[in-house]
Amino acid sequence: MAVPYTKPKGGIAADASILRTRNAPLKICTWNVRTLFQAGKFDNLLQEMKEMRVDILGISETRWAGEGMIDKKGYKMVYSGGSEHSHGVGIVMSDVVAKSLIGYWPVSDRIIMCKFKASPFDLTIVQVYAPTSDYTDEEVEQFYECLNETLKQVKSTDITIILGDFNAKVGNTAMSSTMGRHGLGSTNERGESLINLCEQKKMTIVNTLFKQPVRRLYTWKSPGDVKRNQIDYIVMSSRFKNSAVNCRTYPGADIGSDHNPVIMQMKVKLKIPHSKQTKTVKYCTKLIRLPEEAEKYAVLVKNKFECLYVEEADATRDIDQQWDCLKEAIEKTNEEFFYQGLIEKGNRSGSQKISLT
Structure with a gap:
C-alpha cells in the first residue's frame, strides 16, 4: 500500500455563491462499476449519475492507471490508480459541488480522499475498494492500516464519510451507535474488520439504519442471480448520523456491473474555500x-x-x-x-x- 499524501492536490478556486441544501438534500453515492476502461463507459456513468441526481459519486474498480483530475459534461472527477489497469478508485462531483473542493488525496489504487469546504463543518469523502476474498488476510490488514493512516489526516470536527466496496458482510445485528438492525444477511470475518474500524473511529454504517425492502438492501448479485449480498457501504461519523435522511440501493441503474449503486441523502451546506465573509454595518440615519x-x-x-x-x-x-x-x-x-x-x-x-x- 502507498503512503498517504500529507498535502492535498487539485484545489479548485471559485467565486460562486455558497451552495445551500436546506431544501434539497445532498445526494452521495458509491458504486462498483467493474471498469471504466472501456469506450463510452465514462459517458454512461455520467448519464446514470445525472438521472439519479447524485451530487457526489464514489467509484470502485475504475481500472484507470495513474492519478489526476478530469472535467467533462458539467462534472469533475478525481481518480487514483496503480501502474496497471486494475483496481482503481475515483470520486465524481457536479460542478456546483466542485466549487467547494479544498483538494484531494490519491492515496493508493484502493483509497482516495476529497475534502470540501462546508458549513458549519467541513466535509471529507473517502472512497475505498477493499480486497476481495481472493486476497489474503494479510493484504486485507494492510488495506485497513492504510485506511487508518488516511483517516488520521481528517480533523475530528469534519463530517467524515467513507464510501465503497468493502467486500464484507456486516449482517443485521444492531450494535450501539456502530450499526442498526436493517442490514442484510449475517456477519462474516471481513465484516468484523469493518465493524472494528467503525468502533475505533466512532462511525456508523448508514445502510443498516433504514428499513428497506430486500431489493433496496442488496448491493451485489452473483452470476445468474444465484446469490445477493450487501457488501458496499456508506459509513459516516456517528456524531452526524442524524444528518442522513435516507440510504438505499438503486437496482435500476445500468452500467454493466453486478453491483448496485448505494445512495444516501443528507442535509449539508457547502461554501467556497477561502471566502471572506464581511459583516456589513447599517446605520439608522433617522x-x-x-x-x-x-x-x-x-x-x-x-x-x-x-x-x-x-x-x-x-x-x-x-x-x-x-x-x-x-x-x-x-x-x-x-x-x-x-x-x-x-x-x-x-x-x-x-x-x-x-x-x-
Whole structure:
C-alpha cells in the first residue's frame, strides 16, 4: 500500500455563491462499476449519475492507471490508480459541488480522499475498494492500516464519510451507535474488520439504519442471480448520523456491473474555500434628519478630521491622504454618534425609535 499524501492536490478556486441544501438534500453515492476502461463507459456513468441526481459519486474498480483530475459534461472527477489497469478508485462531483473542493488525496489504487469546504463543518469523502476474498488476510490488514493512516489526516470536527466496496458482510445485528438492525444477511470475518474500524473511529454504517425492502438492501448479485449480498457501504461519523435522511440501493441503474449503486441523502451546506465573509454595518440615519442633530454630527466630523489631519506626519499631504483622513473621521463619528443617539435620544421630537441593524 502507498503512503498517504500529507498535502492535498487539485484545489479548485471559485467565486460562486455558497451552495445551500436546506431544501434539497445532498445526494452521495458509491458504486462498483467493474471498469471504466472501456469506450463510452465514462459517458454512461455520467448519464446514470445525472438521472439519479447524485451530487457526489464514489467509484470502485475504475481500472484507470495513474492519478489526476478530469472535467467533462458539467462534472469533475478525481481518480487514483496503480501502474496497471486494475483496481482503481475515483470520486465524481457536479460542478456546483466542485466549487467547494479544498483538494484531494490519491492515496493508493484502493483509497482516495476529497475534502470540501462546508458549513458549519467541513466535509471529507473517502472512497475505498477493499480486497476481495481472493486476497489474503494479510493484504486485507494492510488495506485497513492504510485506511487508518488516511483517516488520521481528517480533523475530528469534519463530517467524515467513507464510501465503497468493502467486500464484507456486516449482517443485521444492531450494535450501539456502530450499526442498526436493517442490514442484510449475517456477519462474516471481513465484516468484523469493518465493524472494528467503525468502533475505533466512532462511525456508523448508514445502510443498516433504514428499513428497506430486500431489493433496496442488496448491493451485489452473483452470476445468474444465484446469490445477493450487501457488501458496499456508506459509513459516516456517528456524531452526524442524524444528518442522513435516507440510504438505499438503486437496482435500476445500468452500467454493466453486478453491483448496485448505494445512495444516501443528507442535509449539508457547502461554501467556497477561502471566502471572506464581511459583516456589513447599517446605520439608522433617522436621527440625523433633525436639524440640531445634523449640525452636531457635522461638527464632530470636522473636529475628528482636523485632529487626524494634524497628526499626519507627512508634510506633503496629497488628495489621497486627505480622503483617508476624512473617511476615518466619518467612520469613527458614525460609530460614536449613532450609538450615543440610540442611548440618549430614544424617541425624540416625534422621530421613530432608533435601532441598530
